Every structure is written in structure tokens, then in C-alpha cells.
Amino acid sequence: MNNFNLHIPTQLYFGKDQHKELSRLIPANSKILLLYGGGSIKHNGIYEQVIGELSSFDVIEFGGIEANPQYTTLSKALEVIKLNEINFLLAVGGGSVIDGTKFLASAALYEGEHPWDILEKGLRTEIGLPFGTVLTLPATGSEMNSGAVISRKETGQKLAMGGPGLFPVFSIADPTVVASLPKRQLANGIVDAFTHVMEQYMTYPTSATLQDRISEGILSTLIEIAPEVMSTPENFELAANFMWCCNMALNGIIQKGVPTDWSIHAIGHEITAAYGIDHARTLAIVLPSMYRYKLEKKELKLAQYGRRVLGLTGDDRKVAEQAIDQTEDFFRSLGIGTKLSDYDVDNASAFPQSCVTSMEKQRTIILGEHKDIRSKDVKSILEAAI
Amino acid sequence: MNNFNLHIPTQLYFGKDQHKELSRLIPANSKILLLYGGGSIKHNGIYEQVIGELSSFDVIEFGGIEANPQYTTLSKALEVIKLNEINFLLAVGGGSVIDGTKFLASAALYEGEHPWDILEKGLRTEIGLPFGTVLTLPATGSEMNSGAVISRKETGQKLAMGGPGLFPVFSIADPTVVASLPKRQLANGIVDAFTHVMEQYMTYPTSATLQDRISEGILSTLIEIAPEVMSTPENFELAANFMWCCNMALNGIIQKGVPTDWSIHAIGHEITAAYGIDHARTLAIVLPSMYRYKLEKKELKLAQYGRRVLGLTGDDRKVAEQAIDQTEDFFRSLGIGTKLSDYDVDNASAFPQSCVTSMEKQRTIILGEHKDIRSKDVKSILEAAI
Numbered sequence: 161m162n163n164f165n166l167h168i169p170t171q172l173y174f175g176k177d178q179h180k181e182l183s184r185l186i187p188a189n190s191k192i193l194l195l196y197g198g199g200s201i202k203h204n205g206i207y208e209q210v211i212g213e214l215s216s217f218d219v220i221e222f223g224g225i226e227a228n229p230q231y232t233t234l235s236k237a238l239e240v241i242k243l244n245e246i247n248f249l250l251a252v253g254g255g256s257v258i259d260g261t262k263f264l265a266s267a268a269l270y271e272g273e274h275p276w277d278i279l280e281k282g283l284r285t286e287i288g289l290p291f292g293t294v295l296t297l298p299a300t301g302s303e304m305n306s307g308a309v310i311s312r313k314e315t316g317q318k319l320a321m322g323g324p325g326l327f328p329v330f331s332i333a334d335p336t337v338v339a340s341l342p343k344r345q346l347a348n349g350i351v352d353a354f355t356h357v358m359e360q361y362m363t364y365p366t367s368a369t370l371q372d373r374i375s376e377g378i379l380s381t382l383i384e385i386a387p388e389v390m391s392t393p394e395n396f397e398l399a400a401n402f403m404w405c406c407n408m409a410l411n412g413i414i415q416k417g418v419p420t421d422w423s424i425h426a427i428g429h430e431i432t433a434a435y436g437i438d439h440a441r442t443l444a445i446v447l448p449s450m451y452r453y454k455l456e457k458k459e460l461k462l463a464q465y466g467r468r469v470l471g472l473t474g475d476d477r478k479v480a481e482q483a484i485d486q487t488e489d490f491f492r493s494l495g496i497g498t499k500l501s502d503y504d505v506d507n508a509s510a511f512p513q514s515c516v517t518s519m520e521k522q523r524t525i526i527l528g529e530h531k532d533i534r535s536k537d538v539k540s541i542l543e544a545a546i
Numbered sequence: 547m548n549n550f551n552l553h554i555p556t557q558l559y560f561g562k563d564q565h566k567e568l569s570r571l572i573p574a575n576s577k578i579l580l581l582y583g584g585g586s587i588k589h590n591g592i593y594e595q596v597i598g599e600l601s602s603f604d605v606i607e608f609g610g611i612e613a614n615p616q617y618t619t620l621s622k623a624l625e626v627i628k629l630n631e632i633n634f635l636l637a638v639g640g641g642s643v644i645d646g647t648k649f650l651a652s653a654a655l656y657e658g659e660h661p662w663d664i665l666e667k668g669l670r671t672e673i674g675l676p677f678g679t680v681l682t683l684p685a686t687g688s689e690m691n692s693g694a695v696i697s698r699k700e701t702g703q704k705l706a707m708g709g710p711g712l713f714p715v716f717s718i719a720d721p722t723v724v725a726s727l728p729k730r731q732l733a734n735g736i737v738d739a740f741t742h743v744m745e746q747y748m749t750y751p752t753s754a755t756l757q758d759r760i761s762e763g764i765l766s767t768l769i770e771i772a773p774e775v776m777s778t779p780e781n782f783e784l785a786a787n788f789m790w791c792c793n794m795a796l797n798g799i800i801q802k803g804v805p806t807d808w809s810i811h812a813i814g815h816e817i818t819a820a821y822g823i824d825h826a827r828t829l830a831i832v833l834p835s836m837y838r839y840k841l842e843k844k845e846l847k848l849a850q851y852g853r854r855v856l857g858l859t860g861d862d863r864k865v866a867e868q869a870i871d872q873t874e875d876f877f878r879s880l881g882i883g884t885k886l887s888d889y890d891v892d893n894a895s896a897f898p899q900s901c902v903t904s905m906e907k908q909r910t911i912i913l914g915e916h917k918d919i920r921s922k923d924v925k926s927i928l929e930a931a932i
């Protein structure tokens with residue numbers, strides 16, 4: 161097991177009606193910027209719930225943060241923060257709104273000329289403007305970690321940022337929000353959380369016996385509850401387990417002491433940057449192809465996953481192969497395509513090369529827990545995913 | 547799933563040589579009281595490691611905190627704290643030293659006349675003197691939670707305390723310490739952590755699917771690694787998994803959203819208070835008897851445990867019964883007796899009644915996740931454990 165430092169300062173308030181804690185959790189006399197996305201919170205009652213708790217604060221609103229939050233949009237929010245001397249941010253939304261808010265928390269205190277440098281130069285944020293979140297869409301785990309991914313359409317970039325200054329001070333996670341989500345977002349959330357676990361678990365070699373078991377527990381739970389979450393999202397108990405799985409998948413616990421991969425995400429981000437395909441769906445496109453490509457090296461871990469999570473039996477190679485097939489079937493059972501050609505994309509056959517070219521422009525391609533996935537590998541993996 | 551608030555502010559530094567972080571983690575200009583137990587740290591190199599990092603601080607030492615830390619001993623340490631205007635505590639030890647330090651962190655700021663009231667009146671500690679820990683014995687999880695248990699020999703009491711002010715600021719957990727532990731302490735640690743999980747898991751009913759899976763993961767890991775931890779404690783990877791299991795068993799994660807039991811601990815504390823038997827061993831005495839007594843009501847959960855953790859098959863009742871038997875066998879395989887008569891105790895046959903009388907003196911006996919374990923039940927459970 162590798163050395164690690166575990167510190168999750170975020171206070172999580174999980175359960176029904178936890179928004180009632182808001183006024184107590186935000187520092188008195190805060191000047192708040194309330195950030196949200198496309199406006200669904202104005203139709204599902206969450207906006208009224210939140211605003212109802214903020215009557216004693218000075219609140220300015222900024223809506224319109226899109227999926228794969230855009231630098232251009234966030235730059236406008238940054239102006240609002242500076243103009244109004246905002247000192248507390250409140251994100252009400254899913255991973256995109258929360259990630260956008262993390263960028264703003266960092267950029268608001270950034271002293272350089274171009275906040276995009278935080279992403280492009282990979283600057284770690286030690287101190288950010290304090291912020292809280294009200295989670296409206298379980299998926300990314302962003303409500304309990306210090307990472308964010310920001311996009312810039314003009315340059316075709318989608319880059320990650322983070323640092324200890326970007327943990328939410330608090331997060332409100334009320335599973336009743338799941339009831340009103342469209343099936344597309346439910347399926348995306350399940351696949352997103354599932355792949356987050358896989359990026360931290362499907363590595364080799366590792367002696368982290370307990371982390372393996374915890375990861376397997378999250379994967380088993382997601383597979384067990386997924387069909388019912390899709391058919392009856394109004395079932396609170398299912399929704400609660402779904403929301404808790406998404407949190408545990410990326411709150412930092414299962415990454416401690418183990419090597420992590422994240423190559424599926426790195427390639428998936430390029431697909432989103434190129435075609436605008438939902439983040440989770442890009443992961444479903446890359447994952448099966450990635451694991452088939454790395455079958456030889458990941459065979460033992462894939463076999464462990466196949467036996468413990470999927471209940472498969474047989475020799476290692478057979479179980480490993482079946483495990484990949486069944487994982488792909490699982491994604492498809494949620495209505496999520498696992499090939500590029502399942503989506504409305506132009507000139508898919510040219511994408512593997514153009515993706516590699518785009519990635520190389522930013523930096524040398526060195527991916528995977530052993531840093532052994534290079535340009536030619538990415539091209540092959542994508543060719544098998546067309 | 548029940549509503550919950552998850553907040554673990556402790557910074558955990560886990561792995562080899564993490565004591566090197568000490569001087570950075572303790573606030574500059576701290577006046578430190580270094581607390582330890584029977585002096586084993588002076589023989590295994592840990593004392594030198596710690597002192598070597600504290601050269602820039604003003605340090606006073608207080609050794610001699612015993613297993614089941616005693617109020618009388620701690621009262622002396624409290625005098626040292628007040629006399630020397632100590633403003634930071636550093637516990638170097640196992641659960642007893644850390645628990646004792648938590649009492650001191652609370653008592654140092656307590657304004658009442660009798661610090662024992664913190665325990666006897668169940669006063670919650672909102673703010674304590676800041677403290678860190680260097681863990682030398684994995685077992686209780688005290689390094690990552692805000693609870694403590696303190697004993698008072700004169701009155702035969704062993705009482706729990708806690709509150710958000712009692713999280714360690716940091717904890718150093720270096721698995722290399724496991725190599726030098728006596729087998730008795732290794733076995734105690736395994737049984738202690740195992741029972742901590744059971745107290746939070748073996749409850750009914752619960753819809754917390756993921757928490758169940760995580761708990762099962764810890765139990766499976768402990769069973770898997772226990773024989774090798776006992777025979778080769780110098781194996782770092784095994785030691786690391788053991789230490790991490792103990793932490794995860796009581797850092798708060800698996801208790802979130804579920805009913806918890808803790809009746810085994812409540813009764814076990816009485817056995818320690820009466821006979822001085824090691825804490826973990828009292829749990830091993832009570833657990834099998836408790837679950838046999840509650841077989842009817844816990845049958846489904848016991849069967850789930852039997853199937854998922856122990857790999858048993860058959861109908862619920864049969865699996866549940868076998869699961870209890872195998873758990874008892876597991877404890878015995880570690881050299882831990884599971885009956886009162888396995889220990890050197892006087893007049894064991896009178897203990898069930900005297901235990902109930904002693905417990906009733908403190909408060910009405912109402913135990914278990916359904917608060918359905920009363921005086922007569924405790925007596926029956928103990929009679930079956932003689």
C-alpha cells in the first residue's frame with residue numbers, strides 16, 4: 161500500500177430536508193453569489209427551498225452554467241464576483257455547476273493576469289474563496305472533493321484543476337432530488353460513478369486489500385440498484401444509495417494507498433471536447449475498448465472483478481474477457497451507447513488520429529497507472545471504439 | 547437510509563516514516579504535553595522518532611497511561627497541563643493513550659468543578675484543547691474519531707464521552723509499528739476492529755446497501771489477513787491493511803445512515819470494569835452469546851453476513867447459526883477465549899446478576915438498535931457466556 165494523506169474537510173449533510181441547515185452553515189454577513197445551471201432548479205422546487213433559507217443574506221444570482229462548464233461563461237461570473245465583492249459562493253446544481261464554482265473559488269483569489277493559466281499551467285489551489293454546494297444531480301462526487309474539470313470551446317480544451325483550497329465548506333445532498341431527474345441523467349450518473357471507481361480499482365499490481373473490497377462494494381451496489389433507480393427514481397431508499405455511491409466513488413477514500421489510472425477520463429474528455437457528447441457516455445465508449453486493449457496486463461484484476469462483483473467463474477482469461485463484455489452490456493442496458501458510432505458524430509473514422517494530434521498539442525501523451533499508454537495506444541483504443 | 551452528517555476533520559498521515567510530518571503539523575510555539583503509556587515506545591524506537599521531530603518545541607512528558615485509562619492517572623496529567631500552560635497534546639500510543647488524551651483535551655477547557663462530570667453527565671465536548679496522535683497499536687480507530695472511553699477503578703465505572711471538539715487535528719499511522727507488537731495485542735486489535743464493524747452492521751432492518759457492502763469488505767479483509775498478520779506482523783502490506791481496517795471500522799463512514807447497536811460494548815465494558823479483562827476479549831465473550839440470544843430478530847442480517855462474508859450456503863436459519871459459530875471459531879483461532887470461564891475470574895456464575903445490578907446503578911438498561919435489550923436480557927446473555 162502506498163503512503164497517503166487523507167483529509168476531507170467538507171461537512172456533508174445527507175438526507176431529506178437538509179437544506180434547512182443552509183442558513184446556519186453560511187457565515188453571517190456573507191455576500192453570496194448563487195450559481196446554477198440551465199434553470200431546472202426553478203421548476204423542481206429546489207430554487208425556492210434554497211432562497212427560502214437565504215433571507216438573512218445579501219444574494220446575487222448567476223445562472224446558465226452549462227454542462228462541461230465553459231471558461232467564457234465562468235469569466236462573466238468572475239466579473240460579477242469582483243464587481244460585487246462576493247465573499248461566499250453557493251453552487252446549486254450537479255457536477256458542472258460545482259466544478260464551475262470551484263474554478264471561480266480559485267480564480268477569485270488568483271493574482272495572475274489570465275485565470276485560464278490555473279488550468280493550462282496546472283496550478284494547484286491552496287486557498288480559494290469559501291463555497292458550499294446543494295447537490296441536485298448525483299454523479300461526479302464533486303460535492304465532496306477538491307477537483308474540477310473546465311472546458312474552453314474556442315480552443316477545444318477540457319482540463320482538470322484542483323488543490324486543498326477547493327473542498328466545499330459544506331455540501332447538502334438530499335436524495336429526493338433524484339425523483340425529478342430525466343432518465344438520461346440517471347444513466348449518466350450511474351456510469352460516471354461506476355467508471356470513477358474503475359479508474360481507481362482496475363489497476364495492477366496492488367496490495368490494498370481493503371480498498372479493493374470497498375471499491376467492489378460500490379460497484380456491486382451500483383449494479384444491484386441501477387435497474388430500479390432507472391425505473392423508480394422516486395424510491396427514496398434507492399435514490400439515497402445511488403447518491404451515496406456517487407459520493408463514495410470520488411470522495412477520496414478509495415484512491416488512498418493505491419495507484420490510479422484515469423486514462424479513460426483523459427481520452428473521454430477529448431471526445432466531449434470534439435463532439436459535445438455527455439461526459440459519462442464518453443467513458444462508456446472508452447472503458448470497454450481500453451480494458452480489451454490492456455487485457456494482458458490487467459487480466460488478474462479483471463478476473464478478480466469478474467468473480468467478486470459479477471459472480472463469474474472459470475479461468476482468469478475467460479473471466480476477464482467476460483467481465484469486460486458484461487460491463488459493456490451493463491452500460492448498454494442503461495441506454496448508453498458504448499461505441500462512437502452509437503452517437504451522431506461526423507467522420508468518426510478520422511477521430512482516433514485527430515484526437516491524438518489534439519492531445520499531443522497540449523502535452524506528451526503518457527497515461528495509465530504505469531504511464532505506459534502513449535499516442536499509438538490511444539489511437540488503437542479509439543479505433544476499436546468506433 | 548437515515549439522515550446523517552459526515553465530517554471527519556482529522557488529517558490522517560498513513561504510511562512509512564510519516565512521523566517526519568510532525569514538526570510541520572504542530573502549530574509553531576506550541577507548548578506540548580507528550581502523553582504515552584507503559585513505556586513500550588522507549589524500546590521500539592518510536593520515542594526517539596517523535597522526540598527527534600520536536601526539537602523546536604517546548605515539550606513536557608507524561609507517561610504511564612494504562613490500558614483502560616484511569617481517571618486518577620489522567621487527573622495527574624491534567625494538573626501538569628494547567629501548571630505548565632500546555633496548549634497542545636500529543637498522544638503517542640494506542641487507543642488507551644489516545645482516549646486518555648481526548649479526556650484531557652476536554653477537561654483542560656472544562657469550567658466545572660469535577661471533570662468526571664463530563665463522563666457521568668454525558669457532557670458533549672464542543673471545543674477541546676487541540677491534539678495530535680502517533681498511533682502505535684491499530685485497534686480502536688480512536689485516531690480518527692471523536693469518542694473516548696475512560697475508567698474509574700474506585701467506582702467500577704467505565705464510561706464513554708465524545709463530541710466534535712475531540713477529533714485529533716492529525717494522526718500519524720505508520721504500519722511498521724505492527725511488527726513489534728505482541729501476539730496478544732495483535733489478536734485484540736483484530737477482534738476489536740471486527741466487533742466495531744459488527745456493532746454498526748449487524749442491525750435490522752436497514753436499506754443502506756452500500757454501507758452493508760463496505761462493512762462486509764472490512765470484515766472479509768480482517769478474516770482474510772488475520773492468520774498472516776498473527777504469524778508475520780513484520781509483513782508491511784498485511785500490517786497496512788490491518789491498520790487501515792481498524793481505522794475504517796470506526797472513523798464514522800460505516801455508521802452513517804444506519805442504526806447502530808453497541809450493546810456488546812456496553813456489556814463488555816462492565817466485564818473489564820469487574821475483572822480487568824482486555825477490552826477486545828470482553829467483546830469476544832459477549833458477541834456470540836448476544837447474537838444467539840437475538841437470533842430470531844437478526845436472522846436475516848446474520849444470514850446475509852454468513853453468505854457474503856463467510857461464503858456459507860443454505861437456508862437463512864442454518865446460515866445464521868453457522869455464521870455465529872464460525873465467528874466464535876475465528877476469535878478462538880486468534881487465541882482469544884469466548885467464554886468468561888476461559889479467563890481467570892472469581893465466582894463467574896454470580897457475575898450476570900452483579901453486572902446487571904452494577905449497570906442499573908448507573909442508569910436503566912436500554913440497549914440495542916431497537917432499545918429492546920433490558921436487564922433480564924443482559925442477564926440471560928451473560929449466563930450463556932459463562
